[in-house]
Structures are given as C-alpha cells and as structure tokens.
Amino acid sequence: QRHKFWETQPVGQFKDLNDTSLPEGPIEPPTPISEVKQEPYNLPNLYEWVTCDINSEDTCAEVYNLLSNNYVEDDENMFRFNYSKEFLRWALHPPGYYKTWHIGVRVKSSKKLVAFITGIPARIRVRTDVVSMAEVNFLCVHKKLRSKRLAPVMIKEVTRRVHLENIWQAAYTAGVVLPTPITSCQYWHRSLNPKKLIDVGFSRLGPRMTMSRTLKLFKLPDQPATPGFRKMELRDVPAVTRLLRAYLMQFVVAPDLDELDVEHWVLPKDEVVDSYVVESPENHKITDFCSFYTLPSSILGHPTHSILKAAYSYYNVSTKTPLLQLMNDALIVAKHKGFDVFNALDLMHNESFLKELKFGPGDGKLHYYLYNYRIKHILRASELGLVLL
Numbered sequence: 001q002r003h004k005f006w007e008t009q010p011v012g013q014f015k016d017l018n019d020t021s022l023p024e025g026p027i028e029p030p031t032p033i034s035e036v037k038q039e040p041y042n043l044p045n046l047y048e049w050v051t052c053d054i055n056s057e058d059t060c061a062e063v064y065n066l067l068s069n070n071y072v073e074d075d076e077n078m079f080r081f082n083y084s085k086e087f088l089r090w091a092l093h094p095p096g097y098y099k100t101w102h103i104g105v106r107v108k109s110s111k112k113l114v115a116f117i118t119g120i121p122a123r124i125r126v127r128t129d130v131v132s133m134a135e136v137n138f139l140c141v142h143k144k145l146r147s148k149r150l151a152p153v154m155i156k157e158v159t160r161r162v163h164l165e166n167i168w169q170a171a172y173t174a175g176v177v178l179p180t181p182i183t184s185c186q187y188w189h190r191s192l193n194p195k196k197l198i199d200v201g202f203s204r205l206g207p208r209m210t211m212s213r214t215l216k217l218f219k220l221p222d223q224p225a226t227p228g229f230r231k232m233e234l235r236d237v238p239a240v241t242r243l244l245r246a247y248l249m250q251f252v253v254a255p256d257l258d259e260l261d262v263e264h265w266v267l268p269k270d271e272v273v274d275s276y277v278v279e280s281p282e283n284h285k286i287t288d289f290c291s292f293y294t295l296p297s298s299i300l301g302h303p304t305h306s307i308l309k310a311a312y313s314y315y316n317v318s319t320k321t322p323l324l325q326l327m328n329d330a331l332i333v334a335k336h337k338g339f340d341v342f343n344a345l346d347l348m349h350n351e352s353f354l355k356e357l358k359f360g361p362g363d364g365k366l367h368y369y370l371y372n373y374r375i376k377h378i379l380r381a382s383e384l385g386l387v388l389l
C-alpha cells in the first residue's frame with residue numbers, strides 16, 4: 001500500500017534503482033497539448049477547484065491562514081512553518097509565473113479554503129541539459145481533511161496545468177522518502193539566540209554546559225569581518241548574476257538564472273530575503289555574495305514565545321573571501337537583524353563550514369525529487385545546487 005500513487009507516476013521507481021540500462025533524462029515523452037486532459041480532475045463532491053490570486057489581499061490572507069494552521073511541522077510537532085504573506089507573494093510571482101498554477105480547493109457551501117498546491121516555472125540544468133520545469137511547493141491539506149486521498153488529486157491537477165503550458169518536468173522536496181530521491185540533504189541549525197532556543201525546546205543545554213557558557217559559545221561579533229561587505233543593490237545584479245551562474249556550473253543540478261531571475265530571487269526584500277556582496281575596496285569588483293531567506297515558525301503551545309525567527313541559507317558564492325568567513329559574516333548580520341536561528345542544508349559547499357561555524361545537525365532530512373526525469377545515480381548532497389523555498 002506504500003506509494004500506491006507514486007507507483008503510477010513517471011518518477012524513478014525503487015525497483016528500477018539498479019537497472020543501469022535505463023537512460024538519464026525524461027521518463028515519458030511530451031504529449032501534444034490537445035491530448036492533455038482539458039478539464040480539471042474530479043474532486044470529492046463537497047469540494048471545488050479555485051485559482052488563487054495571491055495579489056488579492058483577501059486570497060493571500062486565506063492562503064496564509066491555511067498554511068499557518070495546517071502546513072509542515074517538525075517531527076515533534078513543536079513548530080510549524082509560518083510563511084508570511086509578502087514571502088508568499090515573492091515565492092509565487094517570479095518572472096514568467098502562471099496564475100493558474102496557484103491552485104486551491106474550497107468547500108462548495110462555505111467557500112472555505114481547505115487545500116493548496118503551487119507551481120512556478122524554472123529553468124533547471126541537469127548536467128548539461130537545461131530543462132524547463134515547474135517547482136512544485138506548498139502542498140497543504142487542512143488537518144481535518146487528511147487521509148481523504150486529496151493530495152494525489154492535487155498533484156495530478158497541478159501536473160495537468162503544467163502540461164497545458166508544455167512543461168513536462170518538475171522539481172520538489174519532501175521531508176519523507178518517496179520514489180525516488182535524487183539526493184537527500186541533512187539540515188543543520190546555528191543558534192543565534194540560544195537562550196530563546198532552549199526556552200522553547202528547539203535546542204537543549206549541552207552536557208556539562210551552563211547557560212552562560214552556552215551564550216559565550218554562540219556569541220558573535222557586532223560587525224562583519226570582511227572589508228567591503230555590504231547589502232546587495234540593484235546595480236549589483238549583473239555582477240552577481242555572472243558570479244552565481246559561474247559558481248552553479250559546478251553542480252550536477254542547479255537553476256539556470258538570468259539577470260531578471262537574480263533581480264527577483266536575490267535582491268533584498270524586507271522580511272523576505274537578505275543578500276550581501278563583497279565589493280573589493282581596491283578595484284570595486286564584486287568578488288563574493290551570500291543570501292538567506294526569512295521563514296519564521298510558529299511555536300506550538302508555548303506560554304511566552306509564539307514565533308521562532310529563522311533564517312535559511314539561500315545562495316552563497318565565494319571567489320576571494322573564504323566561504324567560512326563569508327558565512328560567519330552572514331551569521332553576524334542575521335543575528336543583528338534579530339533572527340533566533342540560522343538554518344542550512346548540507347548541499348553545495350555548505351559541508352565545509354557547518355561544523356566549524358557551530359551548526360548542529362537537525363533531526364531530519366530534506367529529500368529532493370525530479371518528476372519525469374531519471375537520474376542515473378543518486379547524487380551526493382554536494383552535487384546539488386538547488387535551494388527550494
């Protein structure tokens with residue numbers, strides 16, 4: 001009964017894992033748009049499809065509330081992602097987005113939003129192959145409607161709407177193992193506000209550690225160490241795009257970002273995404289760059305704290321400043337901005353700084369998937385250059 005749905009889908013199947021005769025690339029060929037199912041999939045009777053216009057304040061608030069109350073929790077159900085409305089507008093409106101890929105399910109009678117799933121277009125390179133894909137995210141079914149098998153029909157519907165735009169591949173992540181991960185990343189956390197993290201049960205006081213010893217362990221300087229370290233500005237987009245494109249070429253799977261993508265995804269946006277460049281003081285060249293996005297979590301059932309302010313490592317490029325020093329500067333500015341914790345996955349070159357910068361391993365993994373694209377061998381996390389929100 002496991003993976004009853006995924007065994008019907010064009011994804012790497014566990015049974016094919018050792019079959020090295022299967023070629024890398026699309027599993028099924030595209031079909032003519034006229035042969036794509038033209039009408040939405042059937043929902044159980046009480047429910048109806050709705051396209052969610054995230055630009056509408058009311059709809060955005062409905063999506064925010066659905067996710068805030070029903071989206072992903074940690075393994076111990078102590079925290080739940082709390083994506084903000086401005087974050088959702090940012091995440092769902094990249095260059096070339098399709099409104100029709102922001103899909104909701106309402107109760108016909110009450111019009112209550114009870115489920116959601118999204119796709120956004122992205123060009124993803126796999127080795128030397130640049131593929132137009134959908135990045136699928138924010139799959140959420142209201143807690144009261146779980147195990148009604150709504151998720152498979154949500155996935156089929158977003159797939160259908162992606163097919164209608166002549167796109168045949170997708171990328172997505174999950175905290176659970178499905179057929180079949182292209183890689184699995186361990187997540188890591190760096191305490192910035194250890195007292196609050198211990199108060200809310202996110203972290204525990206280490207063995208033989210006092211609170212004052214713990215505060216000292218995680219203490220950070222007030223200012224970044226790197227000369228020329230400053231917030232990214234619009235005028236930096238061409239240089240950052242060149243840096244990022246060159247850097248991402250070393251990974252097996254990575255986004256193919258142009259200047260418009262970099263302007264959207266990496267330019268600082270208050271309470272959504274922060275990015276910094278290192279401008280060399282002598283020749284004013286941009287030599288390095290780091291970024292992190294803002295994803296708070298609700299703290300479930302705590303008497304005095306309701307929100308955990310978390311920064312998530314995004315894209316970082318070091319060509320002159322050692323990555324260790326660049327990321328320490330990212331920690332310093334994140335602390336300065338009031339974040340409680342800085343999270344990172346062990347993809348790209350992150351492994352090289354995690355332990356030294358006092359990150360601790362999280363209690364779970366994030367698995368990456370491609371839809372309708374076979375990868376011959378599972379990748380090492382360090383071969384992955386794609387960060388999903």
Ligand SMILES: COc1cccc(CC(=N)NC(=O)c2cccnc2OC2CCNCC2)c1
Nearest residue numbers: 072073074079080081187297343344366388389
């Ligand atoms: C601390 O609050 C949490 C609230 C919900 C879940 C988790 C654990 C977890 N599942 N974390 C991650 O998936 C994660 C850990 C480090 C970096 N990125 C991550 O996920 C990102 C990327 C995938 N979409 C969610 C955000 C933690």
